[in-house]
Amino acid sequence: MSAVPAALAKAAGQLADPAVVRVMVKSLAVTLALFALAGAGLYLALAEVSARFGLDEAWAGLAAVVLVPLAIWLLFRIVAVAVLQFFADEVVAAVEARHYPALGTEARALPFRRDLANAVRGLMRALGYNLLALPVAGVLMFTAIGPALVFLAVNAVLLGRELTDMAWLRHAPPDDPISPVPAVERLLLGAAIAGVMAVPLVNLVAPVLGAAAGAHLVLRRLEQTSGAQR
Incomplete structure (x- = not known):
């Protein structure tokens, strides 16, 4: 049986943890600030x-009012997950302290340069995969639900990788960059969080929920490995 439902349930139960709330507030504030600056x-x-073209400036304000909410709706997931990369060590540490105190390890904070590199790579990967999916979604436009399923599948793969890597990169030895979480579990986690992100307001907590659930999947594997070695 997949460990994903249990990981999501434990992650949801920890959303009120002060350490997790702090990350949620910080990451959301930075994400919204970036959209405000872009607007x-x-x-x-x-x-x-x-x-320059002698047009009424009022249309510029109207266009911004229309385009910024549209950009938030389309890009919130991509930007929010990229921003969360900078605070992920706090989420992983909170999950480990509450649920895996006997693991004998501790999530390490990555250098800012590496956090930035990971965030940019994830951002580019998300934009690239979604752009590649556009033609497929266009072909399936006549089915009504086809495009939504295409983007759900693409983002499930992307989110599953990003959310588990946040924890694994803070525990992985330098010579072992491959996540121990099976591809099926990563896909199920990504699909669940992609679904949550489609729900207005609830989507605001989805990135942190996903990061905490991803930490559970990684730490559970590490706990099993640690137990087997004893």
């Missing part, structure tokens, strides 16, 4: 275009 930049760019 301000978009407005200034559109206002400049309006002035």
Whole structure:
């Protein structure tokens, strides 16, 4: 039986943990701030275009008001997971302290440069895979549900990898970069979190929920390995 439902249940039960709440607030604040900055930049760019071509500046504000919420809806998952990369060690440490105190290891904070590299790689991977999925979704447009299933599948794969890697990278030995979590479990976790992210408001906690569940999957494997070695 898959360990994913149990991992999600334990992760949900820890959402009120002060350490997890702090990460949720920080990551959400940074994510929304990035969208706000992008929105301000978009407005200034559109206002400049309006002035250059003698157009009414009001349309620039209207376009920004329409495009920014659309960008948040389309890109929230990608940006939120990239931002969470910088706080993931706190989530992993909180899960380990509460559920795996006997593991005998401790999540290490990655250097900022490595966090940034991981976040950029994840961001580029998410954008690239979703762009590659666009033609397939276009072909299935007549089925109505086809495009949604295509993007769900793509993002399930991406999220499963990102959310388990957040924990594994903070425990993995330098010579073992391959996650111990089976591909099926990563896919199920990614699909579950992709589904949660489709629900308004609930999607705000989905990245942290996924990171905590991913930590459970990784730490459970490490616990099993540690027990087998004793």
